[in-house]
Amino acid sequence: MMLVREHNELVLAYDVGSTGLKAVLFDAGGRIVASRYKPYETYYLRPTWIEQEPMDWWNAVCLATKAILDETGISAERIKAIVPVGHQIMAIPVDKHGTLLRKRVQYCFDGRSSRQAQELINRCGGYSKFYQIHGLAHPPEILSICKAMWLKENEPEVYNQTYKFLQSKGFIILQLTDRQVFIDDYGDASNTGWLDIKSKKYSEEILEAAGISIEKMPEIMYSHEIAGYVGEEAARQTGLKKGTPIFTGTGDVPASCVGAGVVERNMHYCSIGSANWNGGFIAAPCLEPDKKMVNICHLWKDYICFQYTAAGSISKDWFENALCDVEKDIIKKINTGFYDITVGRAQRSHPGAKGIFYIPYLRGGGGPHWNPNSRGAFVGLSLSHDKNDMARSVLEGVAFNFRWMMEETKRAGVPLEERQSIRVIGGGARNDQWVQVYADVLGSDFQIVKDPHEATARGGFISAAVGLKWYRDYSEAAKETVIIEKVIKPNLEYHAVYDEVYPVFKSVYQALELVFNDISRLQNKYIGTVEVL
Numbered sequence: 001m002m003l004v005r006e007h008n009e010l011v012l013a014y015d016v017g018s019t020g021l022k023a024v025l026f027d028a029g030g031r032i033v034a035s036r037y038k039p040y041e042t043y044y045l046r047p048t049w050i051e052q053e054p055m056d057w058w059n060a061v062c063l064a065t066k067a068i069l070d071e072t073g074i075s076a077e078r079i080k081a082i083v084p085v086g087h088q089i090m091a092i093p094v095d096k097h098g099t100l101l102r103k104r105v106q107y108c109f110d111g112r113s114s115r116q117a118q119e120l121i122n123r124c125g126g127y128s129k130f131y132q133i134h135g136l137a138h139p140p141e142i143l144s145i146c147k148a149m150w151l152k153e154n155e156p157e158v159y160n161q162t163y164k165f166l167q168s169k170g171f172i173i174l175q176l177t178d179r180q181v182f183i184d185d186y187g188d189a190s191n192t193g194w195l196d197i198k199s200k201k202y203s204e205e206i207l208e209a210a211g212i213s214i215e216k217m218p219e220i221m222y223s224h225e226i227a228g229y230v231g232e233e234a235a236r237q238t239g240l241k242k243g244t245p246i247f248t249g250t251g252d253v254p255a256s257c258v259g260a261g262v263v264e265r266n267m268h269y270c271s272i273g274s275a276n277w278n279g280g281f282i283a284a285p286c287l288e289p290d291k292k293m294v295n296i297c298h299l300w301k302d303y304i305c306f307q308y309t310a311a312g313s314i315s316k317d318w319f320e321n322a323l324c325d326v327e328k329d330i331i332k333k334i335n336t337g338f339y340d341i342t343v344g345r346a347q348r349s350h351p352g353a354k355g356i357f358y359i360p361y362l363r364g365g366g367g368p369h370w371n372p373n374s375r376g377a378f379v380g381l382s383l384s385h386d387k388n389d390m391a392r393s394v395l396e397g398v399a400f401n402f403r404w405m406m407e408e409t410k411r412a413g414v415p416l417e418e419r420q421s422i423r424v425i426g427g428g429a430r431n432d433q434w435v436q437v438y439a440d441v442l443g444s445d446f447q448i449v450k451d452p453h454e455a456t457a458r459g460g461f462i463s464a465a466v467g468l469k470w471y472r473d474y475s476e477a478a479k480e481t482v483i484i485e486k487v488i489k490p491n492l493e494y495h496a497v498y499d500e501v502y503p504v505f506k507s508v509y510q511a512l513e514l515v516f517n518d519i520s521r522l523q524n525k526y527i528g529t530v531e532v533l
Contacts, residue, residue: 009080011468012065012240013460016057016086016168017252018042018108018274018314023064024457025074028470030481032451034072036064043104047523048111048141048364048372051104054092057168058175065238076241082176082230083223083464085456086168088191088251089138091147094171096163098179102155106147109310109363111139111372113146116153120146123209128289133206135190135197135285135295137307139364139372143193148212164218167192169249176238176246178231184218186297187254197285197295197303223250223299223460224467247464253277253306254299255459260423260449261482263300263475266415270438270446271455272428275366276312276398278405279304280414291412292370299463300474305414307367307405311360311376312398313428316342318362318376319394323387343433345391351440351497353389356380357508358397361516368401368408371513373520379508395434396498399441400505406442421445421487425455432488440494441502450483458482 010033015022020039027033038060043051069076089108093101106112117140124130131137140146144165152159164182166174167189173181189195189202194210194217196203207214221227227248235242249255257279260269268280282305285295293305311318320328320341327341357379365374378390422444428434429452439446449455462477471477 008078010074010078011081011083011461011464012068012079013457013464014061014064014082014084014172015252015454015457015460016084016172017456018087021057021060021064022454022457023061023068024454024461025068025079026458026461028465030458030461030465030477032454034068034074035454036067038064042107046112047520050107050110050363052107053104054100054168054171055103057086057172061172061175062237065240069239076239076244079240079244081245081247081464081468082240083247083460084169084172084176084249085252085255085460086172086188086249088167088188088253089142089144090167091144091151091192092166092168092171093151093158093162094164094166094174094182095161098174098182100171101158101161106150109142110147111141111364113150114141114372116149117141117143117146120149120206120210124206130206131289132287133196133203134193135287135293136193137292137294137367137370139370140193141372145193145206145210145212148216149210152211162216165216166218167251169251170218173227173246173248176230176234177228178233180231181228182218183227183248184220185223185248185250186220187223187250187299189220190296191251191253191294197287197297200297221248223248223254223463226467247467249460249463250299252456253279254296254304255463256425256456257281257304257459258299258462258474258478259455259457259459259482260425261478262423263478265302267423269423269425270402271426272313272424272434272438273426274312274314275308275310276402277306277308278402278409278422279306280409282414286412286414288412292368292408293412293414299459305409305412307408309360309366309398309401309405310363313426315358315360315362315376315394315398316428319391323390340431340434342391342394343431345388346395346437347433348388349392351494352501353393353396354385356385356389356393357505358390358393359509359512360394360397360401367405369509369513371516373517374513375516375519377512379512395437396441397505399438400502402438403442403502404506421447423447423449425449425452427453429453432486435488436491439488439490441498443490443492443495445490446488447484448486448488450485
């Protein structure tokens with residue numbers, strides 16, 4: 001059967017991200033026609049209490065969509081489908097009318113539910129049994145199931161009114177359908193803690209142990225299935241055509257996997273986004289608790305197995321916001337366009353950053369340690385060091401941690417060749433110099449895909465394109481629309497330096513781990529107890 005794709009037909013993908021929303025318009029061949037970005041706030045109430053406002057996401061959808069339509073002159077008639085992608089591990093409470101029940105909701109990496117998590121683990125018969133049901137090596141306190149438990153215990157009036165718990169992309173679908181459709185997909189649902197990863201069904205055992213009603217779980221569909229259609233009120237707010245099909249979409253990790261072109265078993269990729277993760281497409285989940293792997297459903301079939309740390313390129317953002325006000329002012333005054341301050345300064349230092357080590361756990365510890373008490377740190381500073389060395393240590397620290405995660409991925413049995421080329425996506429992949437640091441640290445080739453910062457949205461587009469039958473399946477769609485733009489090869493001289501430095505990085509973290517536990521207790525006791533005006 002011949003598949004027909006008209007060049008003038010478009011798909012609009014929404015990427016609900018950590019710091020803002022992207023609306024990306026793709027043509028039928030997967031080329032980006034237009035893109036708009038709208039930022040929103042993240043609220044850091046305490047070191048482990050992090051919230052966002054879902055209505056900020058929706059307002060950003062409306063503003064970004066109108067900007068695309070108004071500024072390009074593209075008719076909404078040409079948009080044949082909408083597809084949302086969003087950050088994961090949420091528990092957004094809405095009532096049966098689709099009304100949001102809490103202005104702010106716990107963000108993905110919010111860790112306030114530690115006590116509820118421990119109670120749930122105990123009720124499930126210990127961590128090993130708990131993990132082998134859901135397959136998620138996240139710190140248990142960030143899981144959606146534990147967020148729901150915290151809400152039930154601390155805000156019972158909100159819990160009792162909750163009709164469904166949604167993910168961020170599900171909330172956008174709810175708004176687009178005029179609050180008529182309550183839906184989830186397998187990629188998102190498998191990253192919550194309330195899905196059995198093997199059966200791909202809601203785990204009655206975990207939900208019963210948590211005291212969370214299964215009735216509060218939304219229907220699960222495939223990402224390439226139609227969830228609903230744009231409603232009259234949503235059309236008025238966005239400028240979209242009423243009745244436009246909305247595909248179910250998915251979460252950012254599975255979408256980025258597909259957007260990187262990872263649609264065949266044993267393919268591997270790296271995302272240098274706000275968070276930093278490595279993932280592989282595998283046939284069966286790795287459910288050995290000591291291997292500490294995160295297993296979620298791939299959009300097409302089988303599974304994605306990965307590790308991550310919550311502070312990837314956001315480490316660079318923090319460095320610039322905290323320490324580079326002068327540079328930012330200069331760039332603003334001379335209107336030089338895009339200039340990466342951290343990378344620019346790092347190039348004035350040397351591999352190894354003259355012995356400074358940056359530990360990248362600004363949002364708690366993800367992989368490979370999964371210690372929520374871990375914190376960020378600079379170690380080894382002396383009067384001989386300057387901001388250039390610190391900048392380089394930031395880039396290297398994130399890359400060292402990625403190498404450590406890669407080692408754990410191999411130890412878990414995920415098939416990876418010793419010098420495998422790694423697909424790389426995310427905003428950080430737009431800067432060849434930072435990708436070069438990764439290549440030098442790992443001694444591997446890194447393949448940068450075209451428009452790497454839009455890979456998550458592209459994964460959403462591919463799921464919609466498959467649903468529209470523009471392509472036979474995910475494999476064909478990815479092979480035709482994901483382009484390798486360049487390959488960064490390692491500098492073997494620098495790699496030799498990093499082989500010497502890397503073991504010291506590991507020992508620095510190990511020496512600090514107990515100190516981080518003490519620091520965390522101190523921060524939780526004193527930070528957030530005094531209101532700052």
